[in-house]
Amino acid sequence: MQHELPHTVQEHASETFGPVPAVSAKAVNMRFGNFYAVKNASFQLEQGRFLTILGPSGSGKTTLLRMIAGFLTPTSGEIFIKGEAVNAVAANKRAIGMVFQKLALFPHMTAAENVAFPLKMRRFDARTIPDRVLQYLKLVRLDGLENRRIHELSGGQQQRVAIARALVFEPDLLLLDEPLAALDRKLREEMQLEFRRIQKELGVTTINVTHDQREALVVSDRIIVMNNAEIQQNAAPIQMYRSPENPFVATFIGVTNVFSGKLVKRVGDTASVLVGEQELSGQSRLGSSNITRFESGAAVKCALRAEQIRIAREGKPLDKTDFSFTGRIADVIFEGERQIYVVDVPGVSADPIRIFHHDQDEFATHHIGELVHVGWNTNDMHVYAGIS
Amino acid sequence: MDALEGVFAVAWPKGGGKLTPYLLLVPAISVVGLLVIGLVYIGDSSLRTLDRTTFLFSENYSLENYRRALSEGFTYTIIWRSLFGAFVVTIITLILAFPYAYMMVRTRSALVRKALLIALFLPFFIGQVVRAYGWLIILGNQGIINDALGLIGIEPLRLLFNYPAVIFGLVQYMLPFAVLMLAPALTAIPEEMEAAAGSLGADWFQTLLHVVLPMAKPGLIGSGIVVLTLTLTDFAMPAILGGGTQDFIANAIYDQFFRTSDQGFGSALTIILVATGSLVVGIALATFGAGTLALGKSENEVR
Numbered sequence: 001m002q003h004e005l006p007h008t009v010q011e012h013a014s015e016t017f018g019p020v021p022a023v024s025a026k027a028v029n030m031r032f033g034n035f036y037a038v039k040n041a042s043f044q045l046e047q048g049r050f051l052t053i054l055g056p057s058g059s060g061k062t063t064l065l066r067m068i069a070g071f072l073t074p075t076s077g078e079i080f081i082k083g084e085a086v087n088a089v090a091a092n093k094r095a096i097g098m099v100f101q102k103l104a105l106f107p108h109m110t111a112a113e114n115v116a117f118p119l120k121m122r123r124f125d126a127r128t129i130p131d132r133v134l135q136y137l138k139l140v141r142l143d144g145l146e147n148r149r150i151h152e153l154s155g156g157q158q159q160r161v162a163i164a165r166a167l168v169f170e171p172d173l174l175l176l177d178e179p180l181a182a183l184d185r186k187l188r189e190e191m192q193l194e195f196r197r198i199q200k201e202l203g204v205t206t207i208n209v210t211h212d213q214r215e216a217l218v219v220s221d222r223i224i225v226m227n228n229a230e231i232q233q234n235a236a237p238i239q240m241y242r243s244p245e246n247p248f249v250a251t252f253i254g255v256t257n258v259f260s261g262k263l264v265k266r267v268g269d270t271a272s273v274l275v276g277e278q279e280l281s282g283q284s285r286l287g288s289s290n291i292t293r294f295e296s297g298a299a300v301k302c303a304l305r306a307e308q309i310r311i312a313r314e315g316k317p318l319d320k321t322d323f324s325f326t327g328r329i330a331d332v333i334f335e336g337e338r339q340i341y342v343v344d345v346p347g348v349s350a351d352p353i354r355i356f357h358h359d360q361d362e363f364a365t366h367h368i369g370e371l372v373h374v375g376w377n378t379n380d381m382h383v384y385a386g387i388s
Numbered sequence: 389m390d391a392l393e394g395v396f397a398v399a400w401p402k403g404g405g406k407l408t409p410y411l412l413l414v415p416a417i418s419v420v421g422l423l424v425i426g427l428v429y430i431g432d433s434s435l436r437t438l439d440r441t442t443f444l445f446s447e448n449y450s451l452e453n454y455r456r457a458l459s460e461g462f463t464y465t466i467i468w469r470s471l472f473g474a475f476v477v478t479i480i481t482l483i484l485a486f487p488y489a490y491m492m493v494r495t496r497s498a499l500v501r502k503a504l505l506i507a508l509f510l511p512f513f514i515g516q517v518v519r520a521y522g523w524l525i526i527l528g529n530q531g532i533i534n535d536a537l538g539l540i541g542i543e544p545l546r547l548l549f550n551y552p553a554v555i556f557g558l559v560q561y562m563l564p565f566a567v568l569m570l571a572p573a574l575t576a577i578p579e580e581m582e583a584a585a586g587s588l589g590a591d592w593f594q595t596l597l598h599v600v601l602p603m604a605k606p607g608l609i610g611s612g613i614v615v616l617t618l619t620l621t622d623f624a625m626p627a628i629l630g631g632g633t634q635d636f637i638a639n640a641i642y643d644q645f646f647r648t649s650d651q652g653f654g655s656a657l658t659i660i661l662v663a664t665g666s667l668v669v670g671i672a673l674a675t676f677g678a679g680t681l682a683l684g685k686s687e688n689e690v691r
């Protein structure tokens with residue numbers, strides 16, 4: 001990837017006309033000693049959008065968010081809110097609402113007192129405070145519970161208080177640091193939609209941090225994927241899913257098979273590669289510049305999503321796929337709404353290939369040990385430059 | 389080990405499981421019990437008057453000792469001096485201990501934390517009497533400070549044997565106790581709370597006032613009560629730094645027991661001291677509620 005870096009930086013540096021972005025970061029670094037928690041992060045977020053920062057644990061998501069909130073000052077680079085550089089602005093002087101991972105509700109106050117707190121601190125007209133508090137408690141559907149202490153509320157209700165408290169002073173920006181991580185799945189999915197509803201209703205620009213890829217795909221207008229302190233890709237959910245920019249993004253979102261191979265040749269957007277003993281072709285994601293670097297023989301990684309692979313019983317060959325191989329079912333994993341076949345295809349990959357079952361007519365018809373045909377189309381396999 | 393477990397198995401039959409928690413209380417209760425016996429004994433002798441001619445105690449009970457104690461202005465002076473001193477020391481100690489404990493808990497540098505902890509424990513190793521004696525050397529008429537003042541031509545100041553000296557010594561003595569009791573209370577406040585207050589618009593002072601102090605209340609009350617009672621009953625600091633002119637209740641009691649040998653009167657003073665202390669703690673608990681001592685379930689635990 002490294003050779004592409006100058007290219008992307010240039011893209012960010014180019015002047016953007018049109019409305020001022022709600023938030024932007026320019027080449028932001030955060031270093032703790034010699035360790036980079038966030039490295040060269042640049043992005044822009046338009047007014048009213050819902051951005052999710054997605055990435056594995058330790059990838060720097062919270063650190064990036066804390067810099068935007070003003071709890072940390074970048075080692076270098078600059079963060080802009082509504083076009084203004086804010087590195088030197090203290091957290092309590094920024095108009096940012098934040099919902100914390102552990103909520104950080106004040107236990108010695110009632111729900112209403114918690115929501116009123118930012119209004120008092122920000123010197124809102126005291127006469128308007130009670131109405132405003134009630135209005136926001138209604139927004140999060142907590143009217144009637146305003147006089148409960150925090151420990152007298154359920155987990156989901158506490159979430160709602162935290163959201164109301166972060167929004168009640170009409171901040172420029174709402175930051176969510178995995179506030180849903182501790183909830184059980186059903187409540188989490190309910191709250192995800194709730195966040196989305198409230199965000200749409202108020203139109204507040206929101207940055208959400210999570211390592212739940214489903215949440216990212218469901219609630220966001222845009223997704224930034226981070227890994228090892230660096231932004232890997234910044235795209236709309238569908239684009240992120242359909243055209244991941246590198247093998248990390250491809251494997252981090254969705255269930256993806258990766259084969260290592262060698263480049264044979266590249267013609268336009270199609271790359272021919274040698275994987276195992278097979279010559280396959282796929283969509284080239286080798287980048288448009290620096291063609292000479294990708295001579296034949298260069299190491300490549302091929303990514304293929306589990307749902308793009310077809311599977312059929314032996315003797316009933318696949319007719320509509322560009323490639324087809326014979327394999328043997330190694331395992332069948334039942335996940336409720338779907339089924340995953342783990343298939344050994346020795347000619348293509350040393351590791352077994354994971355395939356989602358598609359055929360509604362023939363649900364769960366393959367058994368462990370059975371011989372099957374597996375196949376896919378050229379367009380569905382993405383070819384990336386190999387790391388080595 | 390097996391042998392030990394065998395002995396335990398005999399001493400602790402399986403059926404005794406329910407009783408075990410109560411059995412574990414026995415040692416503590418016996419110690420407290422001894423104290424109660426002592427108190428009963430003191431209560432008994434406080435009701436007997438000393439016959440000055442025979443130096444024997446009367447057979448029959450009377451309230452004469454209490455009448456004498458409560459009719460003498462000296463008693464009130466001492467009680468007032470002790471109570472007022474205890475309040476002043478408690479307040480100064482808490483004001484000093486809070487930032488110390490806060491720094492110790494919140495600092496990012498392990499080195500600073502260790503240094504603060506060692507500085508805190510050092511006086512414990514020295515002990516109260518030696519420490520008070522140290523103050524004599526520093527603050528005395530021929531002490532280090534007056535020597536230094538003499539060098540720049542200032543007349544020796546009387547820095548010892550007065551009330552401020554006793555207060556000063558007591559604050560210095562109580563500080564580690566207060567810090568050690570405050571530290572866990574402050575540790576229990578998640579740092580995120582302060583960040584949250586900041587993002588909601590509070591500056592550091594508002595955060596302290598509206599978030600940190602209220603959440604630290606149990607620790608403040610707990611350490612306040614400990615400092616208050618320890619000061620109220622202290623003996624060494626008033627004796628050494630007050631030089632006999634600044635007696636607290638405990639010093640007066642000591643005098644009665646070991647100087648005048650009027651055990652009856654001393655006992656009456658003791659009972660008055662115990663009653664005063666109990667009253668003060670009782671008022672404090674009634675005002676702030678026993679719940680603030682963080683006994684039982686903590687309110688800070690948010691699910």
Ligand SMILES: Nc1ncnc2c1ncn2[C@@H]1O[C@H](COP(=O)(O)OP(=O)(O)OP(=O)(O)O)[C@@H](O)[C@H]1O
Pocket residue numbers: 032036037055056057058059060061062063064211
């Ligand atoms: N104050 C700090 N001092 C030193 N290292 C830090 C500090 N804060 C964070 N880090 C390191 O920076 C890296 C990124 O941390 P960060 O909290 O941003 O991760 P994250 O993506 O939010 O992870 P998670 O999903 O587990 O919350 C981690 O390796 C972490 O150990």
Ligand SMILES: [Mg+2]
Pocket residue numbers: 061062063
């Ligand atoms: Mg995090």
